[in-house]
Amino acid sequence: MAHTPSPEQADILHSRASVVHIDAVAGAGKTTTMAMIARDACARGLGPAAIACLAFSAGARKRFAQKLAEEGAPAGLVVSTVGDHALRHLNKLMSTGMLDLPPRITGREMRERLVQAAEQVWQRYERAGIATDFDFGIEHSTDRIDHLLQVLRQLKAALKTHQFTEDDFRSVDLHEISEEHDLPVQLIEICAEYERLREPSPGEFAWQAEDDFVPDLVRLLALYPAALDHLWHAALYLVDEWHDVNAAEFKLIALLKRRGRLVVVGDRDQVIDEARGAELRFSAETFLAAYPEAVRFPLRRSRRFGPSVSRAVSRLTSRQVESFEGLHTVQHKLRYAPPVPGSCAAAVIAHARKVHEAEQGVQWSDIAIITRDDDQSIDIENALIDARIPYRCEDVVSYLLRPEILFMRALLHIVSGHYDTLEKDASTVQAMVSALAAFVSMPADRQQFEVDYMKTGRSPRKTPLEEAIESVQGTPSALRWFFDGIVATHRETDSQLTRNWKARFGACVAELTANSASLPTAAAVLQAVQRMVDLPAAVGRAVPRRSEADSAVRSIRSFTQFAEACGKMSIAQFLTELRGRQGKLSARTDAQRHRAQLVLTTVRAAKGQEWDHVILPYLERGEFPRTANLAEEKRFLYVAMTRARASLALAEPDDGHRELWSSLLHGVAARTGAGEPAP
Numbered sequence: 001m002a003h004t005p006s007p008e009q010a011d012i013l014h015s016r017a018s019v020v021h022i023d024a025v026a027g028a029g030k031t032t033t034m035a036m037i038a039r040d041a042c043a044r045g046l047g048p049a050a051i052a053c054l055a056f057s058a059g060a061r062k063r064f065a066q067k068l069a070e071e072g073a074p075a076g077l078v079v080s081t082v083g084d085h086a087l088r089h090l091n092k093l094m095s096t097g098m099l100d101l102p103p104r105i106t107g108r109e110m111r112e113r114l115v116q117a118a119e120q121v122w123q124r125y126e127r128a129g130i131a132t133d134f135d136f137g138i139e140h141s142t143d144r145i146d147h148l149l150q151v152l153r154q155l156k157a158a159l160k161t162h163q164f165t166e167d168d169f170r171s172v173d174l175h176e177i178s179e180e181h182d183l184p185v186q187l188i189e190i191c192a193e194y195e196r197l198r199e200p201s202p203g204e205f206a207w208q209a210e211d212d213f214v215p216d217l218v219r220l221l222a223l224y225p226a227a228l229d230h231l232w233h234a235a236l237y238l239v240d241e242w243h244d245v246n247a248a249e250f251k252l253i254a255l256l257k258r259r260g261r262l263v264v265v266g267d268r269d270q271v272i273d274e275a276r277g278a279e280l281r282f283s284a285e286t287f288l289a290a291y292p293e294a295v296r297f298p299l300r301r302s303r304r305f306g307p308s309v310s311r312a313v314s315r316l317t318s319r320q321v322e323s324f325e326g327l328h329t330v331q332h333k334l335r336y337a338p339p340v341p342g343s344c345a346a347a348v349i350a351h352a353r354k355v356h357e358a359e360q361g362v363q364w365s366d367i368a369i370i371t372r373d374d375d376q377s378i379d380i381e382n383a384l385i386d387a388r389i390p391y392r393c394e395d396v397v398s399y400l401l402r403p404e405i406l407f408m409r410a411l412l413h414i415v416s417g418h419y420d421t422l423e424k425d426a427s428t429v430q431a432m433v434s435a436l437a438a439f440v441s442m443p444a445d446r447q448q449f450e451v452d453y454m455k456t457g458r459s460p461r462k463t464p465l466e467e468a469i470e471s472v473q474g475t476p477s478a479l480r481w482f483f484d485g486i487v488a489t490h491r492e493t494d495s496q497l498t499r500n501w502k503a504r505f506g507a508c509v510a511e512l513t514a515n516s517a518s519l520p521t522a523a524a525v526l527q528a529v530q531r532m533v534d535l536p537a538a539v540g541r542a543v544p545r546r547s548e549a550d551s552a553v554r555s556i557r558s559f560t561q562f563a564e565a566c567g568k569m570s571i572a573q574f575l576t577e578l579r580g581r582q583g584k585l586s587a588r589t590d591a592q593r594h595r596a597q598l599v600l601t602t603v604r605a606a607k608g609q610e611w612d613h614v615i616l617p618y619l620e621r622g623e624f625p626r627t628a629n630l631a632e633e634k635r636f637l638y639v640a641m642t643r644a645r646a647s648l649a650l651a652e653p654d655d656g657h658r659e660l661w662s663s664l665l666h667g668v669a670a671r672t673g674a675g676e677p678a679p
């Protein structure tokens with residue numbers, strides 16, 4: 001049903017400025033306003049085909065389309081992601097003969113080409129006699145290739161990859177790019193090599209993947225400006241969630257706009273999506289520099305939460321946030337004692353239960369627990385399971401299935417020799433074998449794998465990893481064979497570093513197996529592994545990005561604490577306990593899909609959504625904020641707090657642990673925006 005515009009929305013609807021920048025607060029009706037503009041433009045005679053409704057993610061596109069329907073906009077209006085919009089233009093250039101559309105490659109082909117690029121960079125180092133500790137053998141680790149793909153994506157989003165294919169490429173300072181992105185220079189070199197293979201001569205692409213559509217179109221339009229004349233130009237561009245725009249998208253929209261009207265709406269305090277290259281500057285100074293004629297409008301008042309949250313987030317962001325009359329959000333403070341294991345989770349679960357029982361109409365699905373990062377879910381998940389509260393992990397993986405935990409679980413199976421709990425559990429085996437391979441190293445290169453290990457029974461349709469997974473699925477005790485005979489076995493082609501890791505893990509498992517009688521509990525084994533192997537370094541190898549590696553190490557520590565809390569349980573009993581917990585989780589996901597479940601999610605995944613009751617755990621130093629980047633940490637907290645409608649509960653250390661209070665809520669940082677970083 002269409003809403004009556006508020007006075008602020010009415011001002012925007014009446015504006016005829018050629019460029020409009022709407023700066024809004026959370027829940028202020030951003031998407032609704034864009035839908036109203038589209039609807040009114042059509043009512044004034046503009047055809048739906050002349051309006052480009054754009055968003056940056058599939059989720060945002062869906063919400064925009066929903067709002068168009070709610071506001072009664074004509075059905076002919078289509079919302080696209082900017083990536084799809086670019087692809088449409090690339091197809092157009094192809095139909096006019098200006099471009100040979102390159103073959104689209106699959107994720108697997110992309111990975112193979114990255115491995116090839118790494119190999120070429122390594123050969124360059126060899127030829128030049130440059131010594132390096134960097135392990136170029138990325139084919140040995142699925143996770144390292146994944147990480148490289150992520151780096152490449154960011155470089156493309158920032159249009160940095162265009163520099164790699166310039167004629168004067170040698171002058172590009174790769175070190176500068178590596179410092180800016182906080183990454184080893186060798187990773188940047190591999191990306192540069194990949195791009196040169198992909199674009200052997202300017203504007204000619206040997207292949208294309210989804211992340212290439214926007215940067216490639218920008219590249220073509222820079223090389224051949226006349227191509228713009230062949231493209232379709234909208235009379236009105238409406239761009240939602242503008243705070244998510246990255247450099248490549250910003251540039252493309254600027255190129256396509258021409259004489260069209262441009263209306264963008266965003267909330268600069270919601271910039272937390274750096275993985276896709278979103279940057280704060282595009283919501284402010286860069287936009288105004290590019291469009292000095294832009295008229296700015298505010299949407300200052302939230303329709304989601306009441307004044308108590310408005311006041312709190314105004315302090316946090318140093319920006320005036322207001323709420324519409326009649327809204328009321330109750331704030332609760334939950335206290336816990338950080339040194340007591342499980343204390344925060346217990347307080348959170350007790351509160352969730354109280355909220356659920358307080359009124360009859362409250363469903364579990366009206367309640368969301370939002371953590372800063374996914375590794376913080378372990379205690380909470382365990383407490384939810386113990387309390388028999390149905391829950392689902394939204395856009396995050398349950399701790400029981402995270403690679404670092406599956407890796408530790410695999411070691412427990414191998415050391416104890418108990419495999420019963422893996423019987424008939426094909427999906428856990430699949431994830432566990434993959435995790436073991438990623439952490440210790442195995443070749444992702446199919447041919448090499450087959451030559452070295454898989455002498456029999458191979459099917460040409462399967463990848464090497466799939467072959468191994470199938471073996472362990474059939475006979476779970478083959479996990480030991482997989483570890484000894486494949487994962488930890490030296491091969492000719494291993495780099496020195498890989499050999500060292502294989503030797504370390506091999507020795508660790510051999511020693512633990514030999515001494516298994518003196519290691520009766522899971523906690524004892526997990527502690528011993530951490531004494532024998534430098535776990536942060538091992539994790540860092542599988543997950544090179546520091547923040548993700550830190551999060552994985554924290555996961556392992558929490559998992560060890562959970563094992564300690566299980567007391568004298570034998571390893572077999574502990575593994576059975578885990579299977580039981582996992583069983584409850586999957587039973588809930590399958591059988592109760594349509595029934596009410598509490599939502600457990602992270603700030604990133606919660607963006608753009610809202611719940612009646614929101615609980616934020618672990619608001620303490622080192623947990624939230626998690627990094628020294630307080631400005632970004634504040635934006636994370638802002639997004640988290642503004643998801644609440646009726647109640648918001650903040651869980652923080654009790655008065656006895658004031659030294660652990662979060663600087664985001666207390667002290668200098670909370671008052672001024674400055675402050676001490678997390679320890």
Ligand SMILES: Nc1ncnc2c1ncn2[C@@H]1O[C@H](COP(=O)(O)OP(=O)(O)OP(=O)(O)O)[C@@H](O)[C@H]1O
Binds near residue numbers: 004009033609
């Ligand atoms: N003029 C209006 N009258 C009444 N309700 C409105 C009006 N405009 C928007 N709303 C409602 O306010 C709520 C928030 O709107 P919307 O989802 O568009 O906000 P947003 O700013 O995009 O949120 P986010 O914080 O997720 O970015 C929705 O329930 C919407 O239906």
